[in-house]
Amino acid sequence: MLDNLSSRLGQMVKTMRGQARLSEDNIQEALREVRMALLEADVALSVVKDFIAKVKEKAMGQEVIGSLTPGQAFIGVVNDALTELMGTQNDALNLAAVPPAVILMAGLQGAGKTTTVGKLSRLLKNDEKKKVLVVSADVYRPAAIEQLKLLATQIGVEFFASDVSQKPVDIVLAAKDYAKKHFFDVLMVDTAGRLAIDEAMMAEIKAIHAAVDPVETLFVVDSMQGQDAVNTAKAFDEALPLTGVVLTKMDGDARGGAALSVRHVTGKPIKFIGVGEKVDGLEPFHPDRLANRILGMGDVLSLIEDVQKGIDQESAAKMARKLHKGKKFDLDDFMLQIQQMKNMGGIESLMAKMPGDIAAMAKAVPEGTAEKAIKRTEGIINAMTPQERRKPELIKASRKRRIAMGSGVSVQEVNRMLSQFEQSQKMMKQFSRGGMGKMLKMAQGLKGIIPK
Secondary structure, X not given: OOHHHHHHHHHHHHOOOOOOEOOXXXXXXXXXXXXXXXXXXXXXXXXXXXXHHHHHHHHOOOEOOOOOOHHHHHHHHHHHHHHHHHOOOOOOOOOOOOXXXXXXXXXXXXXXXXXXXXXXXXXXXXXXXXXXXXXXXXXXXXXXXXXXXXXXXHHOOEEEXXXXXXXXHHHHXXXXXXXXXOOOOEEEEEOOOOOOOOHHHHHHHHHXXXXXXXXXXXXXXXXXXXXHHHHHHHHHHHHOXXXXXXXXXXXXXXXXXXXXXXXXXXXXOEEEEEOOOOOOOXXXXXXXXXXXXXXXXXXXXXXXXXXXXXXXXXXXXXXXXXXXXXOOOOHHHHHHHHHHHHHOOOHHHHHHOOOHHHHHHHHHOOOOXXXXXXXXXXXXHHOOOHHHHHOHHHOOHHHHHHHHHHHOOOHHXXXXXXXXXXXXXXXHHHHHOOOHHXXXXXXXXXXXXXXX
């Protein structure tokens, strides 16, 4: 996500070392770098001009105080300007309405609209504890109706049946009536998309909007379209009273110009960003956190939220009690740690939100590598007997050969996994002795799990 922009801005900081003060001379080169970085990220030219002017105005003459270098002071100015450009704070969904609160999703075909309906429904169900009904008004693609039905089953929300013989307005009115009678909190409406904006499409979605009077009208746009995404959002905003934007495929876009342009050009807040194909791959959009990630400062708040959501508090407490009693951290505990890390989004996702070098290391690892390594580790542990998992010291050469054959890996991989386990065991031993101040070493411990 936004890798090119992060890299260019990181290089820019190096050009400003050794200066005692931010002045017009020493920020001129830095501003050129920022301008080029934004243009390469496919940010709209009008946005770039306004952004550079604001940064220059705020940076001119600013004192470099304390232990800050000029580069760090300038990055602070750029960070504030980036945050302001993208909207300052997260704009949450407005669900303050007589149930059901209707959320209408609009967008072009291929933007990930139906998948986003599923992801947002899951988020509302799990995080907001809402009773959600989903319906598809896309009568032009039977596959879209079937896709939403499968997603609804997967995430555990109810699907309102529709078919291609019905009219879109009739479908959504029937769904709203059903939702009202069965006490649903939220009705998610998926609409038809086209390959391009046309009059028929706009007329249809206007009619649907008038029929159900949604509290939220969200425009789903593919962030990889760059400036085209912003132009499309602007066209939809002129036809519909949009309340927000959802940017999809943010994890696949190294440029990220849409994220930096859409709020400025349309005036509509980015409410969510889609990352990955999995149903949990939707995040509330926090401009300040994304600005931090762009500038290599990590996204610690999102990291903490991921940990809080993914960790099983009861299991964690049970492990803490066990360690406190002096019992050893065993392979069953190690497996539990791995499974909880998967619930948090996986190692790659966690490391990408960490500051500096750790995030850079995550980017250098080919996508999916860590996930494959975790699956191999799980396979190795599953090939062990219960006794071996409780007493890893029993695992000698002959047992290693049997475990390797049973899990379909080499003996060397078994040895590597056991070495990683021993590192975790030492770390947990330190924690049990009250060394919680050493928790920062956990980040370094993650390195051993990712194969080089």
